Amino acid sequence: MSIVDVTNKLAVLLHQSNVQENLSVPQLVEKVLARKEGMLTLTGAVATTTGKYTGRSPKDKYIVEEASTKDKIDWGSVNQPIAEEVFEKLYNKVIDYLMAKDEIFVFKGFAGADPKYRLPIQVINEFAWHNLFAHQLFIRPTEEELAEHQAQFTVISAPNFKADPAVDGTKSETFIIISFERRIVLIGGTEYAGEIKKSIFSVVNYLLPEQNILPMHCSANVGQEGDVALFFGLSGTGKTTLSADPKRRLIGDDEHGWSNSGVFNIEGGCYAKCINLSREKEPQIFDAIRFGAVLENVVIDEYTRIPNYDDGTLTENTRAAYPIQAIDNIVDPSVAGHPTTIIFLTADAFGVLPPISKLTREQAMYHFLSGYTSKLAGTERGITSPQATFSTCFGAPFLPLPATRYAEMLGKKIDEHNVQVFLVNTGWTGGEYGVGNRMKLQYTRAMVQSALEGELNNVETVKDPIFGLEIPAHVPGVPDEVLQPKNTWADQEAYEQKAKELAEQFRENFKKFANIDPNIEKLGGPIV
Template identity: 60%
Template sequence: MATSVWYDLRQKHTGIIHINLPIPRLVELSLQHGEGHLTESGALRVSTGKYTGRSPNDKFIVDTPSVHDEIWWGNNQSVSEEAFGRLYHKVLDYLGDKELFVFNGFAGADRQHSLPVRIINELAWHNLFVQQLFLRPEDTGWPVPEEAGFTVLCAPGFQAVPDEDGTNSEAFVILHFEQKLILIGGTYYAGEMKKSIFSILNYLLPRQGTLSMHCSANQGSRGDVALFFGLSGTGKTSLSADPERFLIGDDEHGWNDNGVFNFEGGCYAKCIHLTYKNEPQIWDAIKFGTVLENVVFDEQKRSLDFNSEEITENTRAAYPVSYIPGSIYPGTGGHPETILFLTADAFGVLPPVVRLSPDQAMYYFLSGYTSKLAGTERGVTEPQATFSACFGSPFLPLSPVVYANLLKDKIAAHKTRVFLINTGWQGGPYGIGKRISIQHTRQMVSAAMAGALDQVCYTTHPVFNLSVPLTCPGVPADILQPQTTWSDPKAYEIAALKLAAMFHKNFANFAGMPATISAAGPFPGL
């Protein structure tokens, strides 16, 4: 295959190609093509069909000599150059007479580490999505890139044939680092484009000494920056969209010698059970130009039902960060004073807020714990522990130790305080206990960022070896100690020991870590 995707495409293509169309025009074309519906809020509502989330089993990296020894193959599937080449030309043939939409922009708000991207779409709404999610030249003031650092070729209508194409299904997401190309097909879920670019940056930036992170970030009035790490559903977007602070970005950031910077120009918020009361900034961001994925709506009234899980629990809203009042664009900030690891513990045993030592920060960063809930996936009948290294293992081409060591060095250099925040359940597991209120969680987060938890008294958790504050401004003291919220102390102990054992088992994957870090988890021997 040729090294220039853009050249190959233009050689074969006979249809219309639109480049960097304005947002209103993309909305118009999406409606004209029957790709979506305009809702009462002005947002464009679309359906992604069979795939309502990422498809990790359909993601591959092309195994070439230049990357083979660097890739964390225990976490990534390989595909040969030959198989990739055959599929690539099939996709070009499929797109040959299609009306196409091209976005030329950037990923990375730090100009020094910005990656020029070209994203080629079969659908107008997909191009609207990437224009809202990535950095637009007209917004940054940077010139339109003449050459792409990476190209995404997205053809959702093309379906692979596994027996012929070496894929696992009709869907595929393939990263080719040498050709600087991402090939996507068989899935209409727009998040695949976003996360593929994130995976590319997770490969490129650490090799340049910049830590790439799956986290949101905001900044206070005195310039203090906070990072929020967490998997889907733990509250990254909700907690970072704080009316009292300035949003830098909601999902993906880098941390270099200058400070932190957003990889994107937009947000991709979960909106299941969205209410104005709990998340006013996200609620108000759902307006003209916003893309709503799979939200149930009334086709006659064009009204939205954010509470319905009829299609999926993973409903999403994609909008530019400028839709959040007081947001920082392009998203850059200083070195973080506070880091918050977010987990939604459905077992109901972790404290709602704890302070982590540097070794504990490495332990819980590498663990990346949260839990899946009963009913959210077929076959899941009770809460299941999920460990995702660095709070984002599906997007890590390199070993998690690479990212952990970079984080350790930066925490030490900038004396960053680190906390673990449980946004999950108390008083019992999911189905018995209650979820910690977002109002109390916001109070704990605010106290951690303001330094109000630096001087309070702490106690050590008897199972998890964590420092738990005895008091926190604005939070009832009785909810800070999770064991006191259960009616049956023995049942709590059994549940806590069960989760602790899961931590120990998972951390065995990092046997080469220093002994001080390995010992920073739940008490040894439990």
């Protein structure tokens, strides 16, 4: 099937009488309730469940191996190739399946808040609640923009269409397939809405570097003086908590692009984890879950319709989707200048990384490529003690291009804009997990605040003898002894052993990066 044939078949689908296009939030909520896809909660949010799949299915994600892109993709376990013929057969089946439905729902909008670089997209959904999710997560068009909208990428999501691996060439009933030539994402066999959001993030991670724009899996905010900060960090490192600062306005909480003009949010909404959510801990997120928001896999009281955010019966990965405008302290539109500060967050359960350290350009690129944090005992089956985990560029599952491409772009931008980069350990101090204690949030906040206000740019530092990191000798509001991890351990020999063990894991992980400037490893990594 040629690209023209694919386009023509899609056009036929979109011109059918069963298409509901760009419905308003109240209309979509009505559809969700009428179709019994979810229930209304006390606050007016829609609560839904996703059945068998309560998270992403990385083993079922593919990229079509096409002539124009196959030499650019970083093929492997993350970017699995699939043949064009397999995609085309599944595509035909899914389109025929949707044509037979009483209703399908279409959202037309954008990925990218900066009009110069935004990607016009359309999302075609079997479920009304998935279309509401897309409406809240992507950038919504004005009436004038909608009248002129020409989609450059299309997501087609049919959760109830399940593949037959023996016939369709997939590994399971689930598939998430990106075709860059046909500009289509095809999703089936999973009701987890996050696949829609993250597939578009994977798409822009491929497209934006061609425009000399660095796509980033990070949160971003801006201070009263216009100073922009980026926060990179994997789950559990405190990214959401630390970037939600009442003294600074939020640009976005998850996905951004860094162009020659500055930083812009790729999304129009937030997809927040809400396990153990409370107004006391995270008032902005708690209060954003109101009419039009989507709750995913949160247990709801059938009578009162009050969400129980502490109940992880369905999954620990409970989620809330809402427009960024539901947060009070934001930049709207979500566009700002060049960053002055970058914070890499890690939760080191070994208790050996400094609570804050200044990074050189080479160290920044090294730790960006490493993307280190810890998995704790009990988080996954078989994990009985803390384990180092590395997610390249803090977003490995969403990077179609070689990781070094993104790291080199980051290094260049750090140089161009004289950005200060810090590694902040929100993990353990005084010993590893089970022996020491989690770093006090008040200390972490004080360190981040000092970094953002430029107080650490020219301070006296002490070099860590194992990791080569420059540790500030003094940080306002933080006891000096806390800054040196070795000094917080009762057993300093045990500290040395554990630190060298982690340093070796860093080195072992870094071996996978080929054709990279040797100075990145030599000057950026552990020195012992």
